[in-house]
Amino acid sequence: MTGQEVRDVGYLKWKNEWAWMETMKGKKWENLIKKERGHFNELASQVKKETRQMEKEIISTEQYGHLPSFTIGCGTINIYIVPNSRFYWAWTWAKKSKPAYDIDVQGNIVWYITSDEDKNYSNMIICEDSTGKKIWAKNAVSSQIAIIGELCYYIKVVEYFRTIEVCVCNARTGNQEKILYKEKDQQRDLFFIKGANKTLYFKSDEPLNSRLYKINDLTVTQIEKQSILQFPLGESIYGDDCILVRKSHYDKWQAKGKPINEWIFPDEEPEWIDIQSGLAITMNEGSQTLWYCSNKKPKIVFKIKVGYIEPNIWSIWENELIQYFFVKTPAEPPYMMHIINNKIHAKYRLKIKNPIQFEPLEVHRYHSKSKDGTLVPYIVIKQKGIKPKAQIVYVYGAYGSSTPIGWLYQNWYPLLKRKWAIVFALVRGGGDIDAAWAEMARRNNRHLSVDDFESVIRDSQHRLKLNPEQTVIYGRSAGGLPVGAIVARFPDGQLVGAAYTEVPYVDVLRTSSNPDLPLTIGEYNEFGNPLSNILNFKELLSVSPINSLPVDGAPGVFVMSRVGLLDKQVFAYESFKWIQKLRGYTSENDVKNDAKGKYVAFEREESHHYRPHRMPRFRGIDFAILDSWIDGKLKI
Numbered sequence: 001m002t003g004q005e006v007r008d009v010g011y012l013k014w015k016n017e018w019a020w021m022e023t024m025k026g027k028k029w030e031n032l033i034k035k036e037r038g039h040f041n042e043l044a045s046q047v048k049k050e051t052r053q054m055e056k057e058i059i060s061t062e063q064y065g066h067l068p069s070f071t072i073g074c075g076t077i078n079i080y081i082v083p084n085s086r087f088y089w090a091w092t093w094a095k096k097s098k099p100a101y102d103i104d105v106q107g108n109i110v111w112y113i114t115s116d117e118d119k120n121y122s123n124m125i126i127c128e129d130s131t132g133k134k135i136w137a138k139n140a141v142s143s144q145i146a147i148i149g150e151l152c153y154y155i156k157v158v159e160y161f162r163t164i165e166v167c168v169c170n171a172r173t174g175n176q177e178k179i180l181y182k183e184k185d186q187q188r189d190l191f192f193i194k195g196a197n198k199t200l201y202f203k204s205d206e207p208l209n210s211r212l213y214k215i216n217d218l219t220v221t222q223i224e225k226q227s228i229l230q231f232p233l234g235e236s237i238y239g240d241d242c243i244l245v246r247k248s249h250y251d252k253w254q255a256k257g258k259p260i261n262e263w264i265f266p267d268e269e270p271e272w273i274d275i276q277s278g279l280a281i282t283m284n285e286g287s288q289t290l291w292y293c294s295n296k297k298p299k300i301v302f303k304i305k306v307g308y309i310e311p312n313i314w315s316i317w318e319n320e321l322i323q324y325f326f327v328k329t330p331a332e333p334p335y336m337m338h339i340i341n342n343k344i345h346a347k348y349r350l351k352i353k354n355p356i357q358f359e360p361l362e363v364h365r366y367h368s369k370s371k372d373g374t375l376v377p378y379i380v381i382k383q384k385g386i387k388p389k390a391q392i393v394y395v396y397g398a399y400g401s402s403t404p405i406g407w408l409y410q411n412w413y414p415l416l417k418r419k420w421a422i423v424f425a426l427v428r429g430g431g432d433i434d435a436a437w438a439e440m441a442r443r444n445n446r447h448l449s450v451d452d453f454e455s456v457i458r459d460s461q462h463r464l465k466l467n468p469e470q471t472v473i474y475g476r477s478a479g480g481l482p483v484g485a486i487v488a489r490f491p492d493g494q495l496v497g498a499a500y501t502e503v504p505y506v507d508v509l510r511t512s513s514n515p516d517l518p519l520t521i522g523e524y525n526e527f528g529n530p531l532s533n534i535l536n537f538k539e540l541l542s543v544s545p546i547n548s549l550p551v552d553g554a555p556g557v558f559v560m561s562r563v564g565l566l567d568k569q570v571f572a573y574e575s576f577k578w579i580q581k582l583r584g585y586t587s588e589n590d591v592k593n594d595a596k597g598k599y600v601a602f603e604r605e606e607s608h609h610y611r612p613h614r615m616p617r618f619r620g621i622d623f624a625i626l627d628s629w630i631d632g633k634l635k636i
Contacts, residue, residue, distance in 0.1 A: 001514045009513055009531050016510060017587040018580060021573040024565065028588075032576065033565075033602065039595040046634060047624035054414040054627075055620030060356055061413045062616070064333040068348045070324050072314045073105030076130075079314070081326060081336075082612075083410055086114075091130050101143035104317075109135070111152060111171065113145050121160040121568055121607070125152070127174060136174030144192045146200050146317075147171050153180075153200060153215065155190050160518045160568050163190040166202055168218065180220050181213065186521040194317040195234025196275050199241070203230070207400070207442055207525040214241065224256065229435060233260065233275045234316065242275045249439040262295045269434040272311050277323060279339065281309050285365060285377040285432055286405050286424065290325065292342040301342055304329045306363050306379055306405050328406035330361045330381050358409055360384040361416070368452075368459035376452040377432065379424040380460060381408050381416075388421035390470045390630040392500070393457055397429035397449035398478035399526060400438035414623045420630075423460045427452035427482065443528040444539045450485040457486070457495060472498040472626055477570055477608070480504020480561075484545020484578065491549065493556030500626060501561045503608055507574040508544035509537070518568055546574075546581050553584035558629055558636070559598045562622060564606030575600045597636045 001007065005019045020028065044051070065083030071092060072079060080088040080097060089112065090097035100112040101123065108130040115123040123143055127135045142155040142163050152171035155163045166181040183190055183204055193201040204211040209228035214221050224230050227245035231253065236242050240257035247254075253270065255261045260275055268282035268289065279301065280291045288309045290302040302309065307329030315323050323339045336348040362384045367375040382388050392415060396403055403424050412422050426432035429441035429449040441448040453473075461471060473496050475483035484506040487499050505511070513530045515521050528536030541547050559582050563572040583596040601618070603610065610618060628634045 001516050007510060007513055009537070011534060012537075018577040019510075021576050022571070024571070024573055035593070036576065036579070036600050036602070040599045040601045043595070043599055043625060043634070043636075044601075044621050047621070047628050050624035050628060051617075051620045053620075054623050055616050057414050057417065058616040058619055060354070061409050063352055064350065064356075064407070065410050066350055067326055067334055067336050068350055070312060070336070072103075072318055072320075073107075073110075076108070077103070077105050077110065079103075094130075102145045104145055104147040106147060106171075109172070111145055111147055113141065113143055113154075115143070123157070125154055127152075127171070135172070138169075138174060142191065146192055146194055148198050148200060151217070153192070155192065155202075162186065162518070162522070166190060166213075166215070166220070178218065180215065180218065187524055189522060193232050194313075195232055196242075196316050197235050197237075197319065198317065199232075199235040201232045206522070207439070212243070231270065231273075233273050236260075236275055244270065244273075246435065249435045259295075260293075263293045264296065264298055265293055266291055266298050269431075274311075274316055274323065276316070276319070277339075277342070279323060279342070281311065283402060283432065286379050286403060286426055287365075290339075299342070301339065302337075302344060304331070306330055306365070306381075308404075308406055330363050330405070330408045332407070333358075333409070334407050359417075361408060366459060366463060368455040370448070370455045371451045372448070374428070374448075374452070376428070376455055377426045378456045378460065379405055379426070380421055380464070381405075381423075382421040383416055383419065386419050388464055388466065389419045390472065391421040391423050391460060391464055391466055392472045392474050392626070393423040393425055393453075393460060393496075394479075395425045395427060395449075395453050395456075395473065395475050395482045396477075396479040397425075397427040397441065397453070397482055400429075400431040400435065402431040414620070415627065418627055420627075421460075421464055421466075423456070425453050425456040427456070442526055444535050446481075446527065446539055446543050447485075450482045450489070450543055453482045453486060454489070454495065468493055468495055469497040470630065471496045472500055472630070474500045475504060476502040478505050480506050480570070481508055481543060481545065485543045485548060487554050487557050487559065487582070488545055488548040488550070491552075491554035491556060496557060498558040498560070498626065498629060500622065501559075501575070503563050503567055503570045503572075504545075504561055504575060504578070505570050506545040506578040509540045509547050510544075511571075511574070512540055513537075517571075546578050549581050551584065551586065553582045553596075553598075555584065555596070557582075557597075560601070560622065560625060561599070562601045562618065564608065564610060565602055565604045566607040569608040572602060575602075595636070 003022045067081045069078040069080045078090050086099045088097040100114045103112040111127045113123050123141050125138045140157050146153040151168050153168050156165040164183050165179050169177040188204045188206050200215045202213050212230040224245050229246040231244035233242040238258045242257035242260045244253040266282050268284040271283050272281040278293050280293050282289050286306045291298045310326040312324035328334045364380045370376050405424050427449045431438050473483050480501045483499050530537035561575040563575045565572050579598045579600045582598040
C-alpha cells in the first residue's frame with residue numbers, strides 16, 4: 001500500500017496528494033530533499049557562531065554521563081554505562097571496549113549482542129573468547145541474550161522488528177539450534193525477563209494483555225494464565241516463581257510465590273524488585289524511591305524528587321550480593337552508588353579532567369487540569385533564581401513509557417544556560433504513574449494525551465509568566481503526535497510559537513492504515529486499527545497531525561523537524577509530508593520556493609537514533625536556531 005495515492009479501507013477511501021514521497025526514491029524525491037536542504041542550510045547559516053559554541057557546551061557535558069565501570073562474570077568483564085541505549089564492555093585486562101545491547105559471560109567466553117542500527121537494522125549475537133577470537137555468530141536477533149549452563153537463548157527477528165521465535169542453541173558452538181516457541185500473532189512482541197537464581201522467562205506482549213512463559217532447559221511452560229499483566233522476579237530459594245500479577249490495568253499488583261506473597265509493598269508503581277535483597281524501586285509522577293520490603297511496613301532507603309534510580313540489570317541474574325545503582329537527577333551530575341544491607345555504602349563519580357561549574361537547578365512539580373478534570377502532573381526545571389526567557393515543553397505519552405527526566409544538563413545545557421525552563425508533561429498514555437494511566441489514552445482515547453498536553457502548556461505559561469511567543473513544544477518519535485496535534489489545534493500561534501521535533505510520528509492515519517509497514521500491525525492496540533474499526537479511524541483522524549491541519553496549514557507557528565533517511569521506525573517521508581501541509585500546500589502544484597517558517601533537517605546515513613558522536617553537532621545547530629528565534633534574531 002506504500003506509495004499508492006488512494007487508500008481504500010473498505011468502508012471508505014481517500015486520496016493523498018503526497019503519497020509519492022513514501023517510496024523515497026526517484027528524481028522528484030531527490031529534488032525535494034535538495035530543496036529542503038537548501039531551506040534549512042539558509043536558516044542554519046545565520047547561527048554559525050552560536051552553533052559552534054553550543055556544540056562545545058554539549059560535548060563538555062557528555063563526559064559527565066560516562067559512569068565508573070563495574071564488573072560481572074566473577075570479575076572478568078568491565079561494564080561501562082554511557083548516556084545511550086547501549087553500554088560498553090571489555091575484559092578486565094584489556095584496554096579496548098566494545099558496544100553492546102546485552103551480554104552474558106562464563107569464564108573466558110563472552111556472548112554479546114551488538115548493532116550499528118544501519119540500513120539493515122540487524123542485531124547480531126557474537127560469541128568470542130578472551131583473546132578476541134570469534135567462535136560463532138548469528139544474525140537477525142533481538143537485543144537480548146541469556147546463557148544458562150551449556151545453552152544460549154535468544155529471540156529471532158524478521159522484517160526489522162517482529163520478534164517471532166524464542167530459540168536455543170549450544171552456547172559453545174552455536175549448533176543444535178532449536179525453536180522453543182513461535183509467535184504467530186503479529187500484534188505481539190517477544191522479550192526475555194531474567195530473574196533471580198538464573199530463572200529465565202519471556203513475555204508474548206501487547207498493550208491489552210501479556211502472556212508469561214517460563215523456560216526450563218528445553219521446555220516452555222505458560223504460567224499465571226488468569227492475569228493480563230505479569231511482573232516476574234525469579235525463582236526463590238523456596239522453589240516458588242515470585243511474580244506480581246494484575247487481572248486488569250486498573251487493579252493493584254498481587255504478589256504470588258514465597259516470600260513476596262508475605263511482603264508489604266509500597267502503593268507506588270514498582271519498576272524493579274530484587275527478591276533476594278528485598279530492595280524495590282517505585283515510580284510516581286517522575287519521582288523514584290528505593291525501598292526495603294519485607295513482611296513489615298516498607299522502609300525508604302533512598303529517594304529522589306525527580307529523576308531515575310537505575311539498577312544494575314546484571315546483579316539479579318549474576319546473584320551478586322552488592323547492588324549497584326545509577327542515579328540520574330537534576331540535582332547533581334550522574335553517579336553510581338552501591339548498597340549493602342539496605343544502606344548506602346559508597347558513591348562513585350567519574351573523575352572529570354576539566355570540570356564545569358554548573359549553576360544549581362530548581363525543580364518544581366505542578367498539576368494542571370485537563371479538559372475532563374483529570375489532574376496532569378508536570379515538572380518545571382530551570383536555573384535557580386532566574387526568570388526564564390522561554391520554555392521548551394517536552395511530551396511523549398505512548399507505550400506506557402516513563403518520561404526521561406534525568407540530569408538535565410546532559411541534554412539541555414545550552415538552553416538552561418541561556419535562561420530557558422525545561423518542562424516535562426507527564427501526560428496519559430505514558431508510564432509516569434501506573435498501567436491505568438497508560439491505558440487511559442490508548443486507541444479511541446488518544447486525544448486525552450493531547451488534551452493533557454494542552455493543559456500543561458497553559459498552566460506552565462501561567463506559572464512562569466510566559467506567552468505563546470516564548471513557548472516551544474518538543475516531541476520525539478511518538479511524541480511527535482501530541483506536538484503535531486497541538487500545532488493543528490492552534491495553527492495561528494494562539495498557544496505556542498514554535499514546535500521542535502525529532503523523527504516525529506505525524507502521518508498517523510495513513511501509517512496506521514498501512515499493514516505493509518514494519519510496526520503498524522504490532523501497534524493496533526496502542527494507536528488503533530482504522531482498517532477494521534471506524535471509531536479508531538475517527539479518533540486518529542482527529543489527532544493525526546497531517547490530517548487535522550486546516551487547509552492553510554499553520555502560518556503562526558515556527559516548526560523544525562529533524563529526521564534520518566534510514567529510519568524504519570518512523571519513516572522520514574512523514575516529516576517531509578508534514579512540512580508541506582504546515583506551509584498550506586495541498587499538492588506539489590502549490591509548492592513555491594518559500595520555507596514559510598517550516599523546516600526539515602535530515603541526514604542520509606542516520607536512522608531513528610543518530611550516532612552519538614554526531615549528535616552534539618546537530619543538537620548544537622537546532623538549539624542555536626531555537627534560541628535565536630526566541631531572541632528575535634532569525635530572518636525567516
